[in-house]
Every structure is written in structure tokens, then in C-alpha cells.
Amino acid sequence: MEAIKFFRGAANHLARGERLFARGKDDSEYYFYSALELRFGIESRYREYLENQKHVKEKKKQGWQIAVLGREVEQAFSGCKQEVNLRLVAGGFPVMLCKYTPVTPELKEVGERLGNYLHAPRDSDLRGLEQWSDFEQLLERGLALLRYACSGNLLGVPLRQRGAKQMNVYMSVHDDQRAVINEILERRIELVMEVSYAEPPQL
Template sequence: MREYLEVWDHVSNKQKKGWQIAALGNATIEAFKTDRYQRWKLLDPKTQIVVSVHYYTPVTTSLQKNAEKLGQYLHSQVRQVPADSDWWITFRSLLDEMVKQLTVATAGTLLGPAMLADGNQVLMSASLPPVYNRKQFIELQQYSIIDVDYLDELPNPIDAKAVIWR
């Protein structure tokens, strides 16, 4: 969440330097006014064909809560827990769920949802995979039709033209 906040000028330095999960979660909601996924499609103006898709994938409330639970596991146990204990089953289930949640949360390339500034100016920040042509990303935005959707979850399967971290 800190990575999302650090690139935006309208976010205070205090919020950018936060370390508590709940505080960072509140700061992202305050900064972006949403915790929904954003799909940013760039379409060819002549053919209306999708040429590129980018996502803002927030750190969901569920993932934040799970991260706080994981923090509780960092404290050492008073006694050793047997390997066949329900404690381990619960712990492994939490880790498995978090792997899935983190895979989604880190897939997006937009560091926060794109936002409109005064007039027609779009403010956005992206972290693009090294294999993606950054110059092409900038050029596409200048000469494309932009279609923006807010989603409750990431599509499955994800768009074929999506630029994501894998």
C-alpha cells in the first residue's frame, strides 16, 4: 500500500511513511476514494479494438485483515505446537489464502486508480514489467480511446491484452 501512496502528490508525507496496515488501508481509501479494481482499456480510435489493458489492483480489506492476523503469528509460542494440531492447519490455510490474495493484489500495473484532474488531464502512475515497452504505453494513451471500468473483483480469465505482473 505504501508503494501506491508514495507516487501521488496529493498524499501527505505522514501517510506515505505509515507502517500500520490499518492506517495504510485507510490512507489508500482516503487518497483514491475507492477500494475497487479499476480496468483501464486503451482502444484503437479507428477500429475500436482493445490494444492494451491495465489494472489497479488494491490491497483488499480481506487481505489487510489477514496480514494483521499473520502479524499475530510472529509472536513466539509459549509451548511447542504439535505438527498435527489444528493450529497448524489454520495457519497453513491463512498462508494459502494470502498467497492467492497477494497474487491478485500485485498483478496490477497502475499504482492507484487513474484520476481526472482539472479539465481533461488524467493523473496516473504505473509500474510496468520490464518486458513492456514504456514508450508505447505513453504513446498509446495519447492516441487511444480510453474505457474505464470499476470492478468488484479481477476478471477470471484476465483480459488477453492485459499488462500485468506475473
């Protein structure tokens, strides 16, 4: 058997979860596979936030429990649960808008509740239409919240350690954005960062 190419990362789990959810409308067994991808996606997004943080111990980056990962991310980012907008300005002109979109407390709760559906069901589970409707709504809500969490390109809250003169910012960028940043660095243009905070939108 050949190894299957399996694309990892929160955005890939989200894409698969959405496809499986759509199939679940006609065949309910796909809801369970969608739930698994959603659970993977939440865990992966937390890890993506942690993996570049040098002040976080490696062991803490390897966790898998949603509640534990949530606490680690909150501690790593000094308790910040807000959306962070970072505007890069060069030569007086804005050149890029970067955004940190958190795993919200509601999405964390959804991830924890998904455990109820990722074990063999008891005799009383999913017997009635109302129970299936609750499961469907949980998935739909979770996928929407994960879509928001994956929409930002900052892989963490911009932080500067006490006494440090530099601040490390980690982000995922497209090729055209990388070209802009490289041009700025090559020309040694002064780059100004304007940071603002906002509550995550009510989806």
C-alpha cells in the same frame, strides 16, 4: 561482511513468501519466515499505491501499520475498493489493458492476523495440529490474495482532481509496453481511456 542484495517491493516479498511456504511443508519453521514476507508484501503493496499520489502527504506514505495504511489508501482513492480496468485505445484500436488490483479487505485482515504469529509464541500457541493447520491455511490464503493484488500494473486508481483538465496515471510497464506508449506519444496519436470497474474475483 558485504551488503546482501535484497530485492524489495511487494512482488519480491511475494516470491520469497511462496518459496518459504513451500519449504514449510517439510520444515514448519519456514512458515514463520513466509509469514514475515507476506506481511512485508502487504505493507509494500499499500506503499506502492501511495508513493506516486501527489495529493497524499509524505508522512502518510511512510506508515507501517496495516490498518493505518489501508485507511490511507482508501482515502487517497476516494473509497474505491474495486478492481479498475483501464483500456487504452489509439486510432480506434485497443493497444493496452491496464488494471488496478486492490489489497482486498480480506487480505488486509490476513495481514493484521499475521501479527499473532510474528511474536514469540505463548505456551498454549501451536500445540495442536489444528492450530498449525489454521496457520498454514492463513498463509496459503494470504499468498493467493497478495498474488492477485500484485497482478495489476496500475499503481493506483486513475483520479482527476476537481477542476483539473489532466489526469495522472501511474503504472508499471514492460519494455514492449513502454515502446508502444512511446510510439503513440511520438506520433501524437489521440489516446482514449475507457474505464470500467469490477468486484475483485472470489479466489
